[in-house]
Amino acid sequence: MSVRHPEFQYLDLCRDILKNGADKELFFNNVVLEGYTQKGEKPPFIRSVFGRQIRFDVSKDFPLLTTKKTFWRGIVVELLWFLSGNSNIKPLLDQNIHIWDEWAWKHYQMWNTEKQKYATQQEFIAKLTETPASDPFVVKWADLITIYGRMWRRWPAKDGREIDQLSWVISGLKSKPDRKSYVVSAWNPDFIYEMASEGQKSHVPPFCHTMFQFQVANGKLNLGLYQRSADLFLGVPFNIASYSLLLLLVSQVTNIPPGEFVHTFGDVHIYSNHFDQMKEQVERDPYPFPTVRLNPGVKDIDTFTQADITLENYRSHPSLKADIATIGGFEEQKKENIIRI
Numbered sequence: 001m002s003v004r005h006p007e008f009q010y011l012d013l014c015r016d017i018l019k020n021g022a023d024k025e026l027f028f029n030n031v032v033l034e035g036y037t038q039k040g041e042k043p044p045f046i047r048s049v050f051g052r053q054i055r056f057d058v059s060k061d062f063p064l065l066t067t068k069k070t071f072w073r074g075i076v077v078e079l080l081w082f083l084s085g086n087s088n089i090k091p092l093l094d095q096n097i098h099i100w101d102e103w104a105w106k107h108y109q110m111w112n113t114e115k116q117k118y119a120t121q122q123e124f125i126a127k128l129t130e131t132p133a134s135d136p137f138v139v140k141w142a143d144l145i146t147i148y149g150r151m152w153r154r155w156p157a158k159d160g161r162e163i164d165q166l167s168w169v170i171s172g173l174k175s176k177p178d179r180k181s182y183v184v185s186a187w188n189p190d191f192i193y194e195m196a197s198e199g200q201k202s203h204v205p206p207f208c209h210t211m212f213q214f215q216v217a218n219g220k221l222n223l224g225l226y227q228r229s230a231d232l233f234l235g236v237p238f239n240i241a242s243y244s245l246l247l248l249l250v251s252q253v254t255n256i257p258p259g260e261f262v263h264t265f266g267d268v269h270i271y272s273n274h275f276d277q278m279k280e281q282v283e284r285d286p287y288p289f290p291t292v293r294l295n296p297g298v299k300d301i302d303t304f305t306q307a308d309i310t311l312e313n314y315r316s317h318p319s320l321k322a323d324i325a326t327i328g329g330f331e332e333q334k335k336e337n338i339i340r341i
Contacts (some may be wrong), residue, residue: 291311
């Protein structure tokens, strides 16, 4: 009996949502809604289900989805950026990676009070790209404030320290691999919408990848991700590959062979403007998964570069394009009406 291709877990979830998901409206702040109005478009909605799980044995092959071409270079560059602890998108722009452009633009639109304003996202991103990283404009407006790398590597403690959660986990896996506490959390209420402290408020969505946990069993290193909100068409293929790659990197620096990547979803959904593309993708048959090779000489999580990570034997169907929706944000409230948790 042949083994069913693991990519069918993803395709089956797509079919489940298209057939059985609940349709829900999205929250868009006024700036984003105005953009849709100017384009003469109706904002999308989502079709979602709650509480699903898929898993991939990373010791066998690498789960880079094949039913559409997935942006491998962007996955690698973004993960290395997260690992750097940086919250400024300038390093991405310098490598022509535009994954987070919409969120920087939205932040600029909401908070900029200067007389000089850029009229379009393209003009704004071009300004950030051509301007040196040390320029005050780039330091301020290319900084997303709330981003995974900052929480993983520079979690702001109340005593003024910045806590490197990932380094603590790696150190622990090397010395006490059987402990159950190797969790890295990105969910920090002090940076989330109305709950955030002054100067830390952001309209960037609050940490879709809420937390991840490393666990060792039978001599293998496993990684579990809980994702509170998952864009199944655009985001999840990226997320699967990114965290599987993270598992391989940590596996190498801890000298523990890789096991499974387990992906647990809260609200997992498809945007209404992705329905046609999704219906096309689920009709495609997967190709064999590729392999990822790492430079065996790298033993420090902070010294990996793009050149140390090689993708081999990747074959895929053609790419499927779709627009990202810059949802989320919050409505300004008077101090006496701020939500208290």
